[in-house]
Amino acid sequence: MNARKTLVGILAAAIAFTAIPAQALELHGYLRSGIGGNEKSGNQVCFGTAPLNYKFRLGNECETYGELEFSQVLYKDRSGVQFSYVGMLAYKTGGMRDAEYLNGVDKWIPDNDGNWFPAARRVPGTDFLLRQNYVQATGIPFLGGASVWAGSRYFHRNDLHILDFYYWDPSGPGAGVEDIDLAGFAKLAVSVFQSKGGWGTGYTGNDKLSVWRPDIRVYGIPFFGGGSLEVGLDLNIMSGQNTAIGSQADSQHVSPMVTVQHVQSGLLGGFNKLAFQWGQGTIAPLSRMPEPQNTKDAKHWRIVEQLVAQPNDRFSGMLAVVYEDSSMQYGGEDMYNSFRSLSAGVRPVWNVMDYFKLQAEVGYQSFKPKNQGSLPNKDRGDLWKFTIAPTIAPLPSPGGSFFTRPELRLFATYAAWNKAEANYLQNYNSVVWFAGPNGNGPASVYGDQRHGLTFGAQVETWF
Known part of the structure; x- marks a missing residue:
């Protein structure tokens, strides 16, 4: 009897710890992409304050960015033990043509010996990245x-x-x-x-x-x-x-x-x-x-x-x-290093009818250097940004509609800035308009103006 109980126990343990066949590969991701221009002609222009690495984003993103996440169960048994793999590739492009070099190389050229190597010329604003690559045991x-x-x-x-x-x-x-x-x-x-x-x-x-x-x-x-x-x-x-x-x-x-x-x-x-x-x-x-x-x-x-x-x-x-x-x-100790800043804004969303909502975003950012240094003044720079975006989207999820995706948007964005902000832009490159399509650098299209309008269409989704 004892031998029988022992045998049954061994078989039960073996069944409990037998590996379950691996599940199918899962795919998750994120994407934002679009087109746009400005009222003075040319590409979309995005508005932000350079010492800060963030800006109010609705109708204010000038690049294509995407992430593809792959997850796979490597091992799972009936006791609940599981080993999983997650990998993620990401890419960022300027949306300049129908096919873009994600490796950042525009072309390959031969040297004097006939060997081919990447040209020392990068496609601006283009990156191909490995963002995640790990194994987790639970x-x-x-x-x-x-x-x-x-x-x-x-x-x-x-x-x-x-x-x-x-x-x-x-x-x-x-x-x-x-x-x-x-x-x-x-x-x-x-x-x-x-x-x-x-x-x-x-x-x-x-x-x-x-x-x-x-x-x-x-x-x-x-x-x-x-x-x-x-x-x-x-x-x-x-x-x-x-x-x-x-x-x-x-x-x-x-x-x-x-x-x-x-x-x-x-x-x-x-x-x-x-x-x-x-x-x-x-x-x-x-x-x-x-x-x-x-x-x-x-x-x-x-x-x-x-x-x-x-x-x-x-x-x-x-x-x-x-x-x-x-x-x-x-x-x-310059303005990029020592400053005070305030960002404040709101994005209200109105679901007008099924599959259609109207979004707006009002944002304010200020920047004030602590140390005057070579600056003619250290007045506070102010930037205001307003966006309206009619949007087509799925029905709201059970948790609410704010984070429901995908969204297909039209947008118009108006921004205005004060004299101090314009002064930092012109003379010290302190306030940068992240200009499209490359997503970086000051937007000289506005010169010494203190306001600008951009418009376009964008998709954003995660899954």
Whole structure:
């Protein structure tokens, strides 16, 4: 009898841990693309403030950008253990012709020996990127519900959609453990990322300098009123020296960034997020891109507020506010390094009828240098932007209509700026209009004017 029970137990365990056949490859992705022009003739022009890496985006994106994500279950058994692979390719183009070189090379030419090599000429605004490439294991019995991963991945990214701004994003090559249960109180994720090379004059690897980027966060902490808190500590730890950027005797070799974020779900049919971030030293830009030359004098703090509302089936919208105060964020004292800025805007959406909605976006951005230096003044530069966009889209999803995609839009965008902003643009290239089709550089089409109008059509989708 005992032998029979033992045999049955062995067979049951064998069946439980027998691998289930791998599932089909899954495809996910993102796309935005369009066409446009401006009232003075020529291509679409996009409006933003150069020290900031974000702008109000509706009717204000001048490039084609896409991501293709492939996921595949590599192993799965009946006990719930699963190993999965995720890979993502991304591309960015200027939308200049029906076929564009994603590798950035316009043509190949022969040398004197008849060997062919890429010409030293790039197609402007064109990139082909590997954004994710990792394996994750879930359901491991001794991990108690946590999962482990290694590779290069998007990791717990927090973004502000209408600004296309990823304000808390440690993504990159790394490894870690996430969803560690803290006795039911909250969850913990501990990861380590690495940045190597890419400083100085080149963007190749450098075995003399590595920046380790631990990311420790506790999330899902209960808060009164039904909300939750997320608290994170990110570090930049320098290892070695990069001679391409000069002496680093005064560099801050261990630099901290602290984030505290409150999340309130179910507010006005949507959600609210309020985040405070502070960083010093090599992590002062508050991004995943270290600045190894920075000393402890480099400091940066910001407040990010966003509200998504869905009061009824017909109306939805998003409010966004970002305030930043930066001092020597890239090591220098000019206007790109030390400034105060405010971005505030709203995008209301009205579902006029099935499959048709009307969107608008009103945005304001200001920029004020802290240090006058060689500037004739340090007055605050102001930029206002207004967009109207009639849109064809699917019926609203059960969670609301604001994030329902795909969207096929017509748009008209009007922007105006004050004298100080125009002065920074003309003389110091401080305020940049991201001109199409290449998506970079000042839009000289407006000269010394203080307003402009652009128009076009765009598609945006994710799946």
